[in-house]
Amino acid sequence: MAAAVLFAVRHGVDELATRGVSPPSLVVVLVGSNPASNSYITKKLQAAKECGILARKHALPETASEAEIVQAIQTLNATDEVHGIIVQLPLPTHVHAPAVTEAVMHAKDVDGFTMQSLGSVICNGQDPYFCPCTPKGCMRLIESAMGDSSLRGLEVVVIGASNIVGVPMGLLLLRAGCTVTTCHIGTRDVAAHARQADILVVAVGKAGLVGRDWVKPGAIVIDVGINFVSDPSKKSGQRMVGDCADEVRQVAGHLTPVPGGVGPMTVAMLMQNTLEARRRAAGFNAALPAAAPGQDEANALEA
């Protein structure tokens, strides 16, 4: 599915080119050198390349002050050649992250992390800005699992209440007509809630948190967790897993794998948002051209 999105984005970039519009341009602001951040950025730059988006890293030293980072973002805000700006998190501890993410101008906020973008999710996308990429990608996965069935009236449980995943995820599903319960570390009995869910979204970051007894048979389970557990059979000595135990697949109707599930969809949605930013900057409406009918999703990039 992520490949199909990237394919559609490439199609959109090509279509802009036929109208004489230059490719979308994305800048990833990185402060310091977190190894995980470098790995994520590599994936984003690779995805951008695959769909014709010009993406580059704008690296600042670990010692950069908050004011210096904000200044760098403001320079990118003022540059017409840049259409999307994201700040790779986490930032060094001496920096107040919200002050930095909020500095990205709304029209270039392709991560959807600013307050105006988040508020737009409450208002059901009434303004022309961007939905955060992870919940947007999860929505695509859920809609795909639902096929032609309506989400209206389904019971949803979201475990995790972060600003950029759990809360906007719940809001998107609420606006799609679901009844949404948001659980978190303070919830008295998460399992009891989870067992009621037709759709269960888990975004906690705790390997094996969700066992099969937490899942209603046939439920759609979206695993947003990224955890590393030791695995002597791997060269690195560790293995990436989600928040769901393996046994969940025995009861779930649908389960996203980790790795290879939500992660690639998140990156793909970032590319889609960047294309949308470019289209708006060029004065086109934001709607993404539909993928070609009958497009084989798994092989989309080979087509």
Next chain:
Amino acid sequence: MAAAVLFAVRHGVDELATRGVSPPSLVVVLVGSNPASNSYITKKLQAAKECGILARKHALPETASEAEIVQAIQTLNATDEVHGIIVQLPLPTHVHAPAVTEAVMHAKDVDGFTMQSLGSVICNGQDPYFCPCTPKGCMRLIESAMGDSSLRGLEVVVIGASNIVGVPMGLLLLRAGCTVTTCHIGTRDVAAHARQADILVVAVGKAGLVGRDWVKPGAIVIDVGINFVSDPSKKSGQRMVGDCADEVRQVAGHLTPVPGGVGPMTVAMLMQNTLEARRRAAGFNAALPAAAPGQDEANALEA
């Protein structure tokens, strides 16, 4: 409680005066002449007068175009003497309401209806703008009912998912540590959810929706509904009621009355937001001075 808030606002206005700062100024933009709107505006102007806020109505004709309304708001945005601007809803049907409410600049958005203000609720108030008045007032009522007990881990059900009441209400309670379920017209079994709630907030607008069998014994019930039912014993032929049937008081631990519950708290929170806007415009921090210790809430305005 509303009177105590107004008293504290009056104290804050007086304190500003001792520093040579002029009173807060609030403008209510009214388009056309909806009788209910006039009644609400009268209450707001009266509350403002009680606490020393300069408030006035800015009336536009029913036929005003969206562009004319937005232009009027922009003029108020640009006027230093105006600290808070609200748009009385509903607007005439030929006007796209979100385009109008979004025109209010964030620093004067004392109703908290703009996307940036709503986004700030997701982010736990990380920016200096305003929380919508009704959910903010409901939080005060809930905290008062809780006394010294923590909200953390309590089960909350919010019935109603509007942008300006249900959704921000759920977010405020989520950020206070509650487990929050949001129900609405599409929910399969609202009663089953409601019966699990330690705190039940009802914001639907349907008289008698919630009966005693929907309420967990001892629950805190916040009734945001405003409905009119026929009552021949009244001169007007009708009576204002909430969304809860009278019998709810037999089982609820706390229940807000209608009228006289959430409504006055909403107006009081508008005054508090307007004072905050004035304080910020004058370069002070936004914290409201605490009410005098031991203040008798019921008699606050007579003190």
